[in-house]
Amino acid sequence: MIYLDHAATTPVKDEVFAVMLPYFSAAYANPSSAYRTARTTKQAIDHARQEIADALGAKRSEICFTSGGTEADNWALFGLAAARPDKRHIITTPVEHHAVLHACEALSRKGYEITYLPVDEHALVSVEALDKALRPDTLMVSVMLANNEIGTIEPLSRIVSIAHEHGVPVHTDAVQAAGHIPVDVNDLGVDLLSISAHKFGGPKGIGALYIRDGLHLEPLICGGAQERGLRSGTENVPAIVGMGKALSLACAHMPDASAYVGRLRHQLKLLLEEIPGVHIHGNFDCILPGHLHISIDHANSQLLLMRLDMEGIAVSSGSACASGAAVRSHVMEAIHPDENQADLRFSIGESNTTEEITTAAAVLRRILKR
Secondary structure, three states: OOEEEEOOOOOOOOHHEEEEEHHOOOOOEEEOEEEEHHHHHHHHHHHHHHHHHHHHHOHHEEEEEOOOOOOOOEEEEEEEHOOOOOOOOOEEEOOOOOHHHHHHHHHHHHOEEEEEEEEEOOOEHHHHHHHHHHOOOOEEEHHHHHHHOOOEOOHHHHHHHHHHHOOOOOOOOOOEEEOOOOHHHHOOOOOOOEEEEEHOOOOOEEEEEEEOOOOOOOEEEEOHHHHHHHHHOOOOOHHHHHHHHHHHHHHOOOOOOOOHHHHHHHHHHHHHHHHOOEEEEOOOOOEOOOEEEEEEEEEHHHHHHHHHHHOOEOOEEOOHOOOOOOOOOOHHHHHOOOEEEEEEEEEOOOOOOOOHHHHHHHHHHHHHHH
């Protein structure tokens, strides 16, 4: 199989799997217990928390583990809403991940007003519109760091600067960005930031929410005293250890990895541009290195995905969380609403080769020719 869907998930790196293994068997103790073996697992969690904090430029106390990016996004919105019940206005964008959009829809049913900032044809958010949208009752601004379909990197530091001038905290969904481009909470200035391990060579089912010191969130999950009482439940020690290792590795290898996948992406772009009816999306001055999103005239996304799969090529038509949907993705509806086009997202990883890129482009050309 030629796997070109790394934005959906990445394989667990060998080094990550190796550090996880002992915590499934030999070091299995509950980290909340008081005996020696439990202290071993507790120390492993502390070490992973420090690895993640170092990668994000945060303090260890500002990192809280979650079950993934969706929970982290939900906690950011629901937790802040519960902590500040007098603020009933939220600003976001129409191209966010569904974890944010559906949380906003749930809050709107409870009387919150949601403002969606306009985006251009590359899914780039209008910073100018933000200043006009902010109000005294604005609870928060939530804008993703990089779009999971197009790959567009948003001007987040400018967004934060404007929001903070009005005393409004900012959350960013950095799930697609972390491990692929530098993510420093101090450079960005954000107050809340979500990440997920399986997007950068770690295991599924583990993520984290950065919560800037001094910002209060109500817990999303209540129970014991884990995560300083903010997120109860016995910790998933193997996954936490794996996440710390994966993010540390991703940051260490980032310059070389970004350059490599960027070259492969450029190769694919040149090949696809030669195919009649193919339109390439994105401003390549501000896009994730491995993303390439295309639309194809007079084609059907689901049929194309099926035909490519039959040829041993794995790509997607957008967010993996919405795959199989009969309608076009909300991102494409926001930036380029055309029902007569099919959409494909290629997302390249370090394991891909130039030969695979050439083959994938040739297969797509052959399918479309038929």
